[in-house]
Amino acid sequence: MAEMPPDIPTDVPTAARVYDVMLNGKDHFAIDRQVAEASLKIMPELRDIALHNRAMLQRVVRYLAAEEGITQFLDLGSGLPTARNTHEVAHAVNPDAGVVYVDIDPIVLAHGHAILAGTANTTVVTADIREPRAVLDHPDVQARIDFTRPVCVMLVGILHHLADDENPGRIVEVLRDAVPSGSFFFITNFTRLGDAPESMDLERQLLEQLGTGRVRTPGELAAFFDGLDVLSPGLVPLPLWRPDTPVLDASTIDVRFMTGGVGRKP
Numbered sequence: 001m002a003e004m005p006p007d008i009p010t011d012v013p014t015a016a017r018v019y020d021v022m023l024n025g026k027d028h029f030a031i032d033r034q035v036a037e038a039s040l041k042i043m044p045e046l047r048d049i050a051l052h053n054r055a056m057l058q059r060v061v062r063y064l065a066a067e068e069g070i071t072q073f074l075d076l077g078s079g080l081p082t083a084r085n086t087h088e089v090a091h092a093v094n095p096d097a098g099v100v101y102v103d104i105d106p107i108v109l110a111h112g113h114a115i116l117a118g119t120a121n122t123t124v125v126t127a128d129i130r131e132p133r134a135v136l137d138h139p140d141v142q143a144r145i146d147f148t149r150p151v152c153v154m155l156v157g158i159l160h161h162l163a164d165d166e167n168p169g170r171i172v173e174v175l176r177d178a179v180p181s182g183s184f185f186f187i188t189n190f191t192r193l194g195d196a197p198e199s200m201d202l203e204r205q206l207l208e209q210l211g212t213g214r215v216r217t218p219g220e221l222a223a224f225f226d227g228l229d230v231l232s233p234g235l236v237p238l239p240l241w242r243p244d245t246p247v248l249d250a251s252t253i254d255v256r257f258m259t260g261g262v263g264r265k266p
Contacts, residue, residue: 015161016079016105022050027080027111045254052238053157053188053258058089059242060186060262064152065093070184072151073099074141076129076175077158080111086154087122096121098144102135104128129158130166132174150182157258159224160190160214172224181265187224188238188260190215221259228263235261 013035017028021036024047040046064070071094075086078101090097099122101112112124123144127135135141145151153175162168176185192215222235233240237255239247241262247255 014105014107015077015158016103016108019050019079019157022047023054025080027107043253043257045252045257048254049238049258050157052254053260054084056188056238056241056260057086057154057156057186058084059244061086061089061152062093063242064184064186064262065090065097068184070150070152071097072145072149073097073154074102074145074151075099075154075156076102076135077155077161078103078108078124079105079157080108087116087119091119091121098122100125100141100144102127102129102138102141129155129171130162132171132178136175136178147179149180150184151179152184152186153179155185155187155224156260157188159187160216163214169223169226176227176265179265183265185225185228185263185265186260187221187263188258189221189224191221191237191257191259192217218259221261225261225263227265229266231262231264235259 010029011031013029013031017032018035018039020026020028021033036046043049061073064073073086073090078086086101087097087099090099101108101122101124103109103124104126106126109124109126116122116124121144123140125135125138125140127138127141129135136147155172159168159172162171172185172187190213218235225235233242236259237250238258238260239255240250241260249255
């Protein structure tokens with residue numbers, strides 16, 4: 001782990017570090033491993049789900065950079081910038097692409113500065129996406145993102161850490177109104193599998209140990225794309241979004257539990 005600021009509590013878990021555990025990373029504390037292990041007991045597929053989420057991120061960023069000419073990526077609730085993250089995929093297509101990672105966890109900033117040293121056109125910002133206007137106005141965001149040109153706004157696996165009373169739909173609206181026509185939104189969220197007990201048990205566990213967790217219905221996810229033109233194949237389980245290889249079994253929990261899509265602002 002990169003050297004941490006001395007005032008970061010090591011006994012409070014964060015979504016970014018729990019996700020790092022799921023991705024087999026090394027930048028987390030014992031408390032984060034405890035939350036991850038408790039979650040895996042409820043839904044052992046969570047580690048595969050995290051990997052599906054990262055794989056879709058790579059496909060989406062590659063597509064938008066190569067096929068849609070997007071040169072700016074605002075990755076909100078990004079978590080730790082571990083292997084094959086947004087900047088690596090975007091820069092493989094266009095080394096001049098600008099990437100801003102935003103996360104509330106100060107460890108993301110500390111670690112990001114360490115691994116991004118010498119990486120051009122990429123920065124990390126500590127900010128709270130629950131205050132989207134403040135994120136957009138942050139000087140480091142303003143320095144890297146030109147909001148007169150199309151940008152990809154990424155809300156990948158973060159909205160399910162916002163409760164309904166935090167009004168995630170309004171957050172998306174503010175962001176949507178701030179970007180120009182031709183911009184894209186890339187959103188993924190835990191998805192309720194009917195009345196499957198795993199969905200509700202996981203939501204309870206996340207709320208109890210992490211303090212955040214909201215498994216949403218497909219309709220609730222679709223509402224985040226209001227005002228956007230959703231790209232084919234629509235809002236689908238993550239492995240089914242333009243897969244690089246055929247998905248042989250789309251009925252399993254690891255395939256179905258998280259849904260996402262990409263929408264274009266007309």
